[in-house]
Amino acid sequence: MGGICSRKRDQQVLEGRVRRGVSGNYSKSSSSKWLGTTFARPNADLQPGCSFPSLLELCIYRIREDISRYKSFSMLPRDLSQQIFNELVISHSLTAACLEAFRDCALQDVLLGEYPGVMDSWMDVISSQGSSLLSVDLSDSDVTDAGLGLLKDCSNLQAIALNYCNNISDHGLKHLSGLTNITSLSLKKSCSVTAEGMRAFSTLLNLENLDMERCSGIHGGLVHLKGLKKLESLNIRCCKCITDMDMKAISGLTNLKELQISNTNVTDVGVSYLRGLQKLIMLNLEGCNITTACLDSISALATIAYLNLNRCHLPDDGCDKFSGLKNLKVLSLAFNDVTDACLVHLKGLKKLESLNLDSCRIGDEGIANLAGLPLKSLELSDTIVGSSGLRHLSGITHLENLNLSFTLVTDGGLRKLSGLTSLRSLNLDARQITDAGLTALTSLTGLTRLDLFGARITDSGTNCLKYFKNLKSLEICGGGLTDAGVKNIKDLVHLTVLNLSQNTNLTDKTLELISGLTELVSLNVSNSLITNEGLHYLKPLKNLRALSLESCKGFELDVILDVAVDLTSRFLTRCYGTAGILALVNTVVHSATYPCRSLVGATVSPDLTTGHHQRGPLKDLRSSREPKYQIEFHSEESPFHPDDDQESMVMPNKNGENYLCFLPKVVKAKSEMPLTQLNVSSLIVETEKRVKLKTPDELLEALKGLCVVRQEGWWSYELCYQKKLRQFHVEDEKEKVVQEFILGVYDEEATAAFNQNLSDISTLKDPRSKDASQRYHAHQYTNGTICDLTNEPRETEVRFVCSEPRAMISSITELSTCKYALTVHSPTLCKHPLFQEERPVLHTINCNLRPKDYKEAKPDKVEADDKQIFMVPDIDSSNHDSDE
Known part of the structure; x- marks a missing residue:
């Protein structure tokens, strides 16, 4: 057994062409905790063309499912x-509970970055690994100084990540001073x-990589790095406290190869202290308060790539210094005031x-x-x-990547790219790119x-897509596609990302046509005519992880849930265990960002998600609706007695104890009308009674004098x-x-005209009245900044929806060129019965x-992973492949 299992730590395991194992390369470039974990984790997905896991993996999967049965793995x-x-x-x-089995x-490698529930009580088992422990990731955990202190005996630790650990203080860092073998230390946003x-870092003489991005209180602390002559990489991005004097403190670290000081208060003076870093290969000064005068200092760094x-x-002045940087491989000058004159020096x-x-x-x-x-990559966007x-x-x-978005390039010019x-x-x-331009690129x-995305591509233009058989990502969102055009997309079998949003004429037929694109991971059909019935065509897409249905009308969450569970059940049982399915039920349907936990994400207008990141798995985007299912684990003397034919499955509770869970039988209403429509019908009947209610505008008076802001990447939106x-x-x-566009000024007359015929809403007269989650009260904002593409003022329909707990902008969508729809959550609107959402059963x-x-029923043909697996000692490793 030992002979089979022994491998080098950094070696990836390739058995049955399934790539597993732990990478020894630690991530240094991720600037956001939401982009992934600190250290690389094993990839659990099968490689293309691989159908079955190896025998060893089957053993591990079975152990995972029965983990509560194992008390210790120390003999393995x-x-x-x-x-x-x-x-x-x-x-x-x-x-x-099951962590205890890994004592001694x-x-x-104990890589638990952003894993839920990690706290001091876990550290005793982690520290029991002793001198064998080489890397630990406790990022975003509740570990405190006391817990960190338990690692003091793990003398061979080489890499530690403590990102976003708000309970680790200066006192806790003292425990690291004796771990002199550390080569990589990450403390992002601590x-x-x-x-x-x-x-405490002054004793870590073997330290090669230090990451303190977004640490707000470390001004003056870099002086303690002076003796770290092996330090090669230092990241202090977004540390506003860092000034020129901190650069003077590191000026003697002559082994530095990578320095990230973007968005700090470093100026030209600070950059001048870096002249002696003659091994520096990468320098990031984005967002610093520098001038072209600093290029004189940078030009002295001959190794900069x-x-x-x-x-x-x-500005252009001083750009002549670029000509001396002969080793430059990557240069980013985005969002500067440079002109054609600067490019002469490149x-x-x-x-x-x-x-x-x-x-x-x-x-x-x-x-x-x-x-x-x-050049292999050229970004010319917005030039x-x-x-x-x-x-x-x-x-x-040799050009591989070219970005011409929002340039003045026309269809005729694209012919010059054909070679x-x-x-x-x-x-x-x-917007000026049309079908003709696509024809020139075949x-x-x-x-x-x-x-x-914004190009005016129609069904005719999609005929050219047959030449792009290798496409993995495609976005056509100009509004000109119908189901007929999608027929030319269905043969792009390698697509993993497909965005067809804003094409308002797409129907369920589109989903039927793309149902054969089995490699799809992300699909966006927002602002289309897709309905409940169309979702069932997605069931063959077993790799689908993200589905956007924003502004598609009339969806019922139980249908979405049914499709989502069908799409992800096999993935979940492998990746999450049965607990993952329960989590999916409890959170309805949403997107997630963790590796091996990206479920199917569905957004239904108006936004069901808060847009705020929360910690832990399955919390990235919460549904604003209450869950439609709840789980009850009963004791041995259970009051619940299932029917003989009631479907069941085995699930563990949070303590790992196995339960037999019985799926509820849902009985449809006798009227055959969906529950939501029955509730809405009765609600509208009540509102037609002569009861004096405040109008939506009267309820929204509470927002007077209020401005709400939402940030989406580069742009912010203020209403x-x-x-x-x-x-x-x-x-x-x-x-x-530095940039501003007015998307509209409140237009009282246009608002009154829009809402004139909607004051007495009757059942089904207005499509918005079918479902409370899709009913809104609209205000019209017109006469905004002139649009460059239409030469007309920008305008926006502001849609107020009922949502707790506070007023906030939930989404903004461009309906057509320079015409927008902004959705605003308003708790005051919930006081009006027409906007109240029914509690689901x-x-x-x-x-x-x-x-x-209890014994699970077995199919007639017993599959490999249903067989009982025995560990046989002293197996001949030479026969391993043939046995498998």
Whole structure:
């Protein structure tokens, strides 16, 4: 057994072409806790073409399902215990109770970043791994200084991640001072850590990577790093407390190769202290208060290959210094004030592979200076580059990624790209691009990503898609598609991401047509005519993880839930265990961001999700509706007695005890009308009685004088009630508005005209009255900033919906060019009976303790994973493959 299981720690296991194992490479680039875990975790998905797990994996899956039966794994070979532990973490099956089985197992990796429930009580078992323990990730846990202190005897620890651990303070960091073998330490957004706590780092002489991104109290603490001569990577991004003097403190770290100081208070003076870092390869200064004068200091760093100067408001003056950076491979100048004149100084950078000029004042003449560069990636979004400039790109034959969104390029200019056969990603999100432009690109057969989001592509244009057989991501959202056009998409069998939102004429036929795209992971058909009936066509899409149905009318959540469970049940039972299915029931349907836990996400207008991130699994996006199912685990003397024919399944409770859970029988109403429609009908009858009610506008008076703001990436949106709606961007460090568009000013006359015929809503007269979750009261905002594409003022329909607990903007959608719909949650509107949402009937799943003599029914043909598996000692490893 030991011979079979023994492997190097960093070696990935490839059995039956299923890639498992723990990577020894730790992530350094992730800037947000919501983008993934700190350390790389095993990939649990099967590789394409692989149908069955290996024998070893089957054993591990069975152990996972019966984990409550095992008291200790300490007698197993270490790497087998490690794989069992990894599987429990990946499937979110690890609990405090079963953690005890791993005491003294000599585990090397305990990667529990953002895992729910991790606290000091877990640390005793973790620390029992002793000198075998090499890496620990406790990010976003409730571990305190005391718990961290238990690691003091794990003398061989090489990597520790304590990101977002608000209970770790300076005192706790003192426990790290004796762990002198640490090479990687991550403390992102550790708000309790100060400069004094960093004193403990001075003894970590083997430290190579230090990540303190978003630590707000470490000014003056970098002085304690002076003796760390092996330090190669330092990340202090978004630490507003960092100033020029902190740069002076690290000026002697001559082994530094990567320095991230974006969005700090470093100026030209601070950059001048970096001249001595002659091994520096990557420097990130995005958002710093620097000028082109600092380029004199940067030009002294001859080894620089990656330079990020985004959002530094740099002008052309001083750009001549770029010509001396002969080793530059990646240069980002996005959102600066540079023009064509700057690009003259890039002509000699013969190693430059990636150039980002997003939102710079670059035109056709400037592009001529790029003609001789070995570029593989070029970002020209939001520049004034037109069709004429594209002729200069025709010779850059190695170009793989090209972004021309929101440029002046037209259909005719796209012909100049026909020879760029190395292109893999092309973004043409611009309204002036039409079917004719797509026709000019049919030679680009290697494309894997094509973004035509705002382009005016019709059914005719989709005929060109047959040339792009390798596409994995496709976005066509210009409003011109019908079901007929989707017929040309159904043969793109490698698609994993498909966005057809804003095509308002798509029907259920579309879902039938794409039901064969079995590799789809994400599907967006928002603002279409998709209905309940169409969702059933999605059942063959077993890989689907995200489904967006925003502004599609008349959905019933029980139908969505039925489809979602069908799509994910097999995935969940492998990835989550049966507890994952219960979590899905309890949260209805939503998206998630963790590896191996991305369920099917469904959004139904108006937004059912809060948009706020919460900690732990299955909490990223909560439904605003109450759950339709509740789980009750009964004791041995259960009051529940199931019918003989009632369907059941075995599920564990939170303590790992197995229960037999009986699915409820849901009886339809005698009228054959869905429950929601019955409730709405009775509600409307009541409102037709002569009862003096406050009008929606009277209820919304509570919002007068209130402005609500929502941020979505680069843009923020502010609605001041009955005044105006604006879209703007603020530079963080200056809190200065640098871009602004008025999306509409409140128009009392237009609002009155719109609502004139809706004052007495009767059953089914207005489609919005069918379901309370889809009823809204609208205000019209007109006469906004002139739209560049239509030469008409922008306008917005502001839709107020009933939702607790506070007023907030939940979503904004562009219905057509420069015409928007903004949805606002308003608790005051819930006082009107027409906007109140009915409480769904709660169905109870009753669970009785599983009888000891219970046996699951087996199919006629016994599958491999249903057989009892015995561990046979001293097996000949040479026969392993043939046995499998």
